[in-house]
Amino acid sequence: MQESWRWFGPSDSISLEKIKQAGATHIVTSMHDIPTGDIWPETEVIARNEKIKASGLCWNVVESIPLHNDIKTRSGNYLELIENYKESIRSVGKAGIPAVCYNFMPVVDWTRTNLSYRMPNSSQALRFELTDFAAYDVYMLKRQGAELDYTQAVLEKAKSRFSEMGEQEQLLLEKNIIAGLPGGEGSYTRESIKVAIEQFIALGTEGLRHNLIEFLKAVVPVAEQSGVKLCIHPDDPPFSLFGLPRVVSTAEDVRKILTAVDSAANGITLCAGSYGARCDNDLVAMAEEFGPRIYFVHLRNVKREEDGSFYESDHLDGDNDMVGLINALLKEERRRKQAGESLVSIPMRPDHGHLMADEEKSEGVKPGYSYMGRLRGLAELRGVIHALKHLNT
Template sequence: MIETWRWFGPKDTVSLANIKQAGATGVVTSLHHVATGDAWSLDEIMARKNLIEDNDLTWSVVESVPLHNDIKLRTGDYLQHIENYKISIKNLGKAGIASICYNFMPVVDWTRTNLLYSMPNKAKALRFEMSDFAAYDVYILERDNAEQDYAPELLAKAKTRLDAMSEQEKALLEKNIIAGLPGGEGSYSRDSIRQAIAEFIQLGNEGMRRNLILFLEAIIPTAEEAGVQMCIHPDDPPFSLFGLPRVVSTAEDVRLLTQAVPSRANGLTLCAGSFGARCDNNLVEIAKEFSDIVHFVHLRNVKREPDGSFFESDHLDGDNDMIGLITALLNEQKRRKLEGRADYLIPMRPDHGHLMGEELEQQGINPGYSFTGRLRGLAELRGVITTLEHLQNQAS
């Protein structure tokens, strides 16, 4: 597999030199300074690509070209935003960057309630705590009818959690949920997020899915022409938040999208941690069913709890069958190679990592994107991949 590393640009605390030292060969990045909805110019793309290549690395995947909310709602200037998106796809194709990861999550992007969850070894992990989220939704945000989305026992736990929080803890919880996490889109105030939530709730799951399919029908022909593979990222977490629609949370969701717009360019980012936060998602079976259109992989692990809470565990120590997943992906690579596909190698990146060592005292590190935590994850995953490849070669 192609070992890649997410980089947030020149202001990232992790440098391109660090990425090179980690042993990765590919960079996953985005033009974060370009406003959502604006077209990416070829000059801007080439400037970033040249910077990466000057450090003897390759820009392997764009993560991401974000979608304006107008596209998701099909309101306002959505037609112009779609045209701008097509321009970005064309220019990325001209620059030789052939994979674009994107998502179709409404209002909030990937969401966690605790960015510094203490592990037994004193490292810090990312956590989604359902009772904390419910406490915010029902008692702080006071979303209309929010209590109807939670079981009575969870509401009781949420109220207990809220009563135990200081004002500072409540403010931090709100910041974690609505201020935006690295690579996500949008930061909201309490009033603006209420309004945005109401718009998407009115749209509903079927309306949201319809709008995604209409978007894909508009841009996939452009992607095919440009030689670019679109790879949608699953919802994170893969269940409704704030009563919002979710349309990329299960294998059935992916099935509906790929059947509606059948094309290899209409592909999937297989994020093990996102899909894996649901116990009814079988990662190995998802990898096998959609193997032909898995264009990018996020490898991370989670430990789940019955109420929907989870925390991000060590890469090889969670509820996800990482060995089985990587085996399925290596088998797909072998199949592609025999088929003669030029893109037989699948880019992967160690997704998220614990905050540990000297970085515990360092300021400005993007949550989940420390150097040492991901370095450990990459080393563990590299060991698994190397071993499985060796066994695969012996068997053949």
């Protein structure tokens, strides 16, 4: 497996040199300075790739080329935006970068309610708390019909929780939910998010799925011609928020995506933490079923709670069978090698990490993307990979 690290570009406080010191050999990054919907110029992508190469690292996955909401709703100037997306794929292909991770989440990207959840060892993790989310949705955002999306037990807890919140705690919760998290796309105000939510609710699940498939029909042929694999990231969390439709949350969702556009260039990102936030997603079975179309892996673990809440645990200490998942992925790599396929080694990265030690005092550390937390995660995952390879030789 290709040991990779997410880098947020030249402005990232974690330098390419530090990434090499962590033992990573590959970089996962994006052109963060280019506005969503604009074309990625070939010259700029190549220049960024040359900078990464000069550091002794290899850019193996674009994460991501963000999709404008107009593409997801097929409204506004979506046709022009799709053409721009095609050009960006061509630029990536000409730069020799083999994969593009993207997502089709409506309105909000990956969502957490608490960015500094205190763990037993005093490090800080990311957490999604359903009670807090419901408190925001029903009592702060006051979304029409919101109370219909929660059980009575959750509503009662949310009401009590909201009554205990001070103004600053309320504002922090809102910021965590709608202001945009690292690698996500954009931010909203309370009023603008209501408008966006209503648009996607009106579209519905099948409408959103239809728009995803139409997008893939348009761009997958370009990816094929450019030598680029597209790998869709799952919804995070993999269930409805704000009553919004979800179309990349389960194994059945994946089957529909891969079947609708049956091309080797149409693949998936197996994010263990996202899919694993649902207890009915069997990650090992998904790796075995979809192995040939897995082009990128996020190795992250979670501890699930009965009401749908979860927090991000240590990489090897959660409800997901990380050892079993890695073993299935290594098995897929062996299959590819025996079949003589060109793309054998699967890019992986330690996804998110706890905030710990001196980094707690540092400014500018992106939630989930601390250096020490991810370094620890990568080291643990590397140990599992080496042990399994040894056992299978």
